[in-house]
Amino acid sequence: MTDQVRISRRAALRGLGALAAAPLAAPAVITRSLAAGETLVVYNFDGLLGKVIKDHWIDPFAQKAGVKVEVLTMQGSSPPMAKIKAQVDAGRPDADVIPMQMTDYVFGVRNNLFQTIDAKDIPEYANLYPSYITPHGPKLVLWSYGLAYNTDKIKTAPTKWADLWDPQYKGKAALNEALFDQALEMVNLVAKGKPLPVDDETFAYLTKLRPNLATLWTTGAQAEQLIRSGEVWIMPVWNGRVYPLKDQGVPIDFVSPQEGFFTRADPFCIPRGARNPDLAKAFIDFSCTVAPQQALAEKLFYASPNKKVVYSPEIAKRVVVSTPEELARAVPENYELIVDNLPDWRRRWDAWKQS
Amino acid sequence: MALRAGRRLSWWGLLVPTVLLYALIFFVPLGVLVGESLRAGSDGPLSGVNYSAFFSDGVTLGIFLRTVRLSLLITLACVLLGYPLALFMRRAGPALRLVALAVVVSPLLTSVVVRNVAWLLVLGREGMVNTLLRQAGLIDAPLPLLYNTFGVVVGVTHVYLAFLVMPVFSSLLSIDPSLEDAAASLGASRTTVFWRVTLPLSFPGLIAGTTLVFVLSMGVYLTPVIMGGSFVTTLPMVMTDLVRNQFDWPRAAAFAIVLLAFIALVLGLSSRAERRIERMRGEGM
Numbered sequence: 001m002t003d004q005v006r007i008s009r010r011a012a013l014r015g016l017g018a019l020a021a022a023p024l025a026a027p028a029v030i031t032r033s034l035a036a037g038e039t040l041v042v043y044n045f046d047g048l049l050g051k052v053i054k055d056h057w058i059d060p061f062a063q064k065a066g067v068k069v070e071v072l073t074m075q076g077s078s079p080p081m082a083k084i085k086a087q088v089d090a091g092r093p094d095a096d097v098i099p100m101q102m103t104d105y106v107f108g109v110r111n112n113l114f115q116t117i118d119a120k121d122i123p124e125y126a127n128l129y130p131s132y133i134t135p136h137g138p139k140l141v142l143w144s145y146g147l148a149y150n151t152d153k154i155k156t157a158p159t160k161w162a163d164l165w166d167p168q169y170k171g172k173a174a175l176n177e178a179l180f181d182q183a184l185e186m187v188n189l190v191a192k193g194k195p196l197p198v199d200d201e202t203f204a205y206l207t208k209l210r211p212n213l214a215t216l217w218t219t220g221a222q223a224e225q226l227i228r229s230g231e232v233w234i235m236p237v238w239n240g241r242v243y244p245l246k247d248q249g250v251p252i253d254f255v256s257p258q259e260g261f262f263t264r265a266d267p268f269c270i271p272r273g274a275r276n277p278d279l280a281k282a283f284i285d286f287s288c289t290v291a292p293q294q295a296l297a298e299k300l301f302y303a304s305p306n307k308k309v310v311y312s313p314e315i316a317k318r319v320v321v322s323t324p325e326e327l328a329r330a331v332p333e334n335y336e337l338i339v340d341n342l343p344d345w346r347r348r349w350d351a352w353k354q355s
Numbered sequence: 356m357a358l359r360a361g362r363r364l365s366w367w368g369l370l371v372p373t374v375l376l377y378a379l380i381f382f383v384p385l386g387v388l389v390g391e392s393l394r395a396g397s398d399g400p401l402s403g404v405n406y407s408a409f410f411s412d413g414v415t416l417g418i419f420l421r422t423v424r425l426s427l428l429i430t431l432a433c434v435l436l437g438y439p440l441a442l443f444m445r446r447a448g449p450a451l452r453l454v455a456l457a458v459v460v461s462p463l464l465t466s467v468v469v470r471n472v473a474w475l476l477v478l479g480r481e482g483m484v485n486t487l488l489r490q491a492g493l494i495d496a497p498l499p500l501l502y503n504t505f506g507v508v509v510g511v512t513h514v515y516l517a518f519l520v521m522p523v524f525s526s527l528l529s530i531d532p533s534l535e536d537a538a539a540s541l542g543a544s545r546t547t548v549f550w551r552v553t554l555p556l557s558f559p560g561l562i563a564g565t566t567l568v569f570v571l572s573m574g575v576y577l578t579p580v581i582m583g584g585s586f587v588t589t590l591p592m593v594m595t596d597l598v599r600n601q602f603d604w605p606r607a608a609a610f611a612i613v614l615l616a617f618i619a620l621v622l623g624l625s626s627r628a629e630r631r632i633e634r635m636r637g638e639g640m
Binding site: 078107177214216346 | 412413414417418421472475476479480481482501502580581584585586588593596598599600601602603604
């Protein structure tokens with residue numbers, strides 16, 4: 001009996017002590033998180049895009065804020081969602097900022113992986129097109145999907161997606177397997193003039209394209225190799241893969257097809273339980289500003305959702321979506337619906353590949 | 356008695372580090388995988404729906420059978436190329452043997468991407484083989500050497516050849532040459548000696564090698580993606596897509612378990628065949 005009393009009294013004392021110490025400790029915690037020496041951890045793309053973002057977003061931010069930024073490189077532009085979900089569920093995500101692809105974003109929201117970001121924490125939101133602000137972060141890096149073609153082999157430039165079906169390109173075309181959902185929407189644009197629904201007609205029309213398809217590819221690097229080696233003459237690909245090659249002297253050009261093009265962007269999100277949410281918000285705010293956005297447009301031709309970014313005429317052509325009017329021309333995509341239908345589409349796609 | 360028991364116990368003790376390691380890095384994750392595979396969707400209720408999907412979704416079983424077919428083709432290619440090579444290595448002098456071994460093993464020391472991209476340059480439509488054949492006037496249109504099953508078989512055989520050559524070679528080396536001499540002195544022709552003496556005596560190595568190549572080929576992923584142009588779909592590609600794009604980890608786990616069970620079955624059959632051969636040899640002698 002006495003033992004119990006003694007223990008509980010000791011526990012109570014310990015509790016009181018902790019309470020008393022808390023106000024003393026709190027300022028120390030706050031100053032530590034804002035002081036130099038705190039490390040922000042961000043996921044970054046690999047390849048050229050990763051390098052431009054490192055040079056023009058991450059490094060200038062680190063210098064300006066006086067903090068260290070640790071970069072975790074993703075494979076391509078795919079964040080490792082399985083790992084991220086496990087870490088968030090365990091309360092310890094390894095990064096503070098993660099760029100998401102739209103389908104990853106939908107999955108993340110459904111699984112409550114992200115913090116909501118209050119607009120007042122991101123002053124630069126005032127300059128962004130509202131449709132590019134999600135509750136969990138801004139959609140940045142606007143890449144546009146159109147047709148790339150080999151200018152040596154194809155003298156008359158293609159103008160529309162339907163040109164992919166042209167019999168003269170027998171065995172000379174390719175599609176992106178990793179974005180097969182977009183390929184299906186593209187087939188629909190040609191077959192029925194609208195991206196959805198995906199049905200038997202879609203696959204029947206895809207089968208008509210089969211003789212032209214030399215291969216499917218899964219990464220931008222593979223697409224680049226196919227074009228460079230002359231293996232493939234024409235294929236749907238995003239603008240940022242094409243123009244740097246053109247500047248290197250590869251005979252290649254990009255067209256945004258008449259039926260409409262696709263524009264996708266990556267929300268930059270903060271996982272729940274991130275260690276440095278304030279620093280993460282500061283980094284996201286900085287990334288939205290004109291200087292980093294302009295740099296990405298000029299180096300890699302990815303458009304910006306920031307209204308203040310001014311493009312030179314040549315850059316404006318290359319970024320495809322340089323004005324709100326151009327942005328409105330992009331084919332609207334319903335990502336919730338895409339994620340819901342992905343398993344079914346994938347099964348049909350795999351069955352189609354085997355037929 | 357007690358002493359012997361103690362000694363036996365200490366022998367078992369030698370296993371402890373491996374068992375601990377395997378428990379940690381293999382059996383625990385495997386248990387988690389099995390648990391996961393029995394859920395209908397992440398956090399869903401217990402159910403066998405993922406296993407029945409493997410057989411009934413209309414696509415996966417077909418892809419699995421195609422993966423088996425691809426693995427058989429690769430194994431066959433490895434045998435056709437590897438067995439004669441191992442025979443040659445048995446006869447060759449030490450220097451030649453070393454050269455042959457180095458050539459066979461070298462692909463294992465290169466990155467899979469580098470190796471595959473190099474093959475693209477060789478087998479592509481504008482690649483070395485097609486250019487040479489066209490210049491020699493042997494073909495008019497380029498041969499389809501890439502982005503099909505043939506391309507994948509070439510790419511995978513290139514690496515896995517080593518896994519066939521090594522066991523076959525070591526089992527050929529352990530054949531006592533006097534057995535073949537004896538057969539020859541009794542009037543057997545060289546082909547008869549090979550078919551009746553050398554080949555049967557090398558079966559243990561051949562079984563080990565083909566099993567290894569087949570099992571490894573069942574898990575091949577990157578080469579079909581790069582050299583098969585994704586038109587050659589293997590089960591690991593389906594699983595990767597489930598994890599990566601559909602976020603359906605339970606289903607991917609179930610498919611992985613089915614693949615694992617199939618591989619365990621193959622390994623079981625193979626070791627049974629090996630045991631039977633050993634028994635037959637024991638009776639014969």
